[in-house]
Structure formats: C-alpha cells, structure tokens
Amino acid sequence: MARLAAHSGCEVRTGLFPAVLREGERFDAITFNDVFEHLPDVSAALRSCMDALAPGGLLAINLPDARGPFYRAARLLARAGIRGPLERLWQNRFPSPHLAYFTAPLLRRLAARHGFHPIYGSALPSVAVRGLWPRLRYDRNASLLASAVVFTGTCALVPLLPLLPPDISLEVFRKPATSPSATSPR
Numbered sequence: 032m033a034r035l036a037a038h039s040g041c042e043v044r045t046g047l048f049p050a051v052l053r054e055g056e057r058f059d060a061i062t063f064n065d066v067f068e069h070l071p072d073v074s075a076a077l078r079s080c081m082d083a084l085a086p087g088g089l090l091a092i093n094l095p096d097a098r099g100p101f102y103r104a105a106r107l108l109a110r111a112g113i114r115g116p117l118e119r120l121w122q123n124r125f126p127s128p129h130l131a132y133f134t135a136p137l138l139r140r141l142a143a144r145h146g147f148h149p150i151y152g153s154a155l156p157s158v159a160v161r162g163l164w165p166r167l168r169y170d171r172n173a174s175l176l177a178s179a180v181v182f183t184g185t186c187a188l189v190p191l192l193p194l195l196p197p198d199i200s201l202e203v204f205r206k207p208a209t210s211p212s213a214t215s216p217r
Contacts, residue, residue: 049079058083062091067138068129077145080206087208090147091201093155095120097132099198101157115177124172135200147204154197158185 037043044051048070061080070076080090095102105116122128133141139149163185167178192198 048076049083052079052083056083057085058088059085060089060091064093065095067092068094068131068133069127071130073131073141074145077142077147081145081147084206086206088206089150090142090204090206092138092142092204093199093201094133094138095129096134096154096197096200098134098196099157100192100195101198102132119170119173125170133200135197135202138200138202142202142204147206149202150205151201151203153201155199155201157192157195157198158189160186160189 033043033045061084063076067073067076084090101116102120105120108114109117118124120129121132135152139152142149164178164182167173167182170178173181
C-alpha cells in the first residue's frame with residue numbers, strides 16, 4: 032500500500048504510530064482504518080492523536096464491532112469447542128493480531144476520556160464479496176476446502192447482513208478547538 036501511495040505522488044512514511052511523526056507536527060485529520068484494534072496501547076494512541084491533531088481536528092476510527100453477528104457466532108462456536116472462527120477473527124498466528132475488540136459505545140467512552148467529542152457514528156458493510164477470497168487465503172493455516180466453505184457461506188449471508196447488527200463501526204471525533212483550561216476560569 033505504501034508503494035502504491037508513493038507512486039501516486041503522496042508523501043508516505045512507514046512505521047508505527049506515533050513514532051513516525053515529526054516533532055511538533057500537526058494534522059487536521061488522523062484516521063485508523065482497521066488498525067486501532069491492533070495497537071498495544073490504545074490509550075497512548077489516543078493521547079498521541081490529541082497531541083498531533085490541530086485544534087478542531089478530526090479523528091476517524093473504523094474497526095470490527097464485538098456486537099456483530101460474525102463475532103457473536105464465533106464466540107458461541109468457541110464455547111462449543113470450535114475455536115477456529117474466533118481465532119481467525121482475532122487474527123491469531125497473523126503478523127499483526129487483534130489485541131482488542133470494541134463496541135462503538137465503548138470506543139466513544141474511551142475517546143471521551145481523552146478529551147475527544149463524538150460527532151458521527153455509523154456502521155460499515157460487514158463484508159464485501161470483492162476481495163473476500165484473497166482475504167480468506169491470507170490465513171495460510173486454513174485449508175483450501177475450509178476457505179471455500181467460509182467463502183460460500185459468507186456469500187450466502189451477504190443479503191441478510193444489513194438486517195443484523197453491524198460488524199464494523201465507524202466513529203468520528205473532534206478535538207476541541209480550545210483546551211478546557213484555556214477557556215475556564217482559574
């Protein structure tokens with residue numbers, strides 16, 4: 032992805048957030064697209080976002096939602112002794128596994144504790160058939176047959192997914208335009 036973005040003329044830095052930021056650098060927006068759940072310290076990440084955002088800046092986070100049908104079904108299967116689907120959702124044995132699962136309300140409470148104000152929340156489509164097969168095959172521990180069964184089952188469920196709770200949440204927050212200490216009397 033970095034090569035594609037750089038090839039199109041974008042400035043690209045690779046590395047871990049916030050280590051790749053330059054001292055004093057400020058942004059109007061910071062986004063985490065399916066990344067936040069991989070971070071080892073989400074509170075530290077939110078503090079870094081607050082420091083790196085310009086006053087009034089936006090923070091957008093989309094991530095898997097633990098209230099979704101895929102996660103709930105995987106938890107039920109794990110209770111019955113079938114752990115594979117839940118381990119796949121946590122991306123165990125992947126280079127960057129999920130370290131946390133959130134719900135949208137939990138994410139809003141966490142962001143509020145760090146001074147962010149929620150301004151928008153929505154669900155994103157759980158599954159896109161386009162690109163699903165390569166995503167399933169990314170897990171080299173899954174057999175071709177298992178991947179085909181999951182692919183077929185998921186494709187059959189796609190028309191029903193809008194009727195179920197969201198599997199992916201998008202939350203957008205705003206950094207206050209001024210710090211509370213700057214406007215409150217002492």
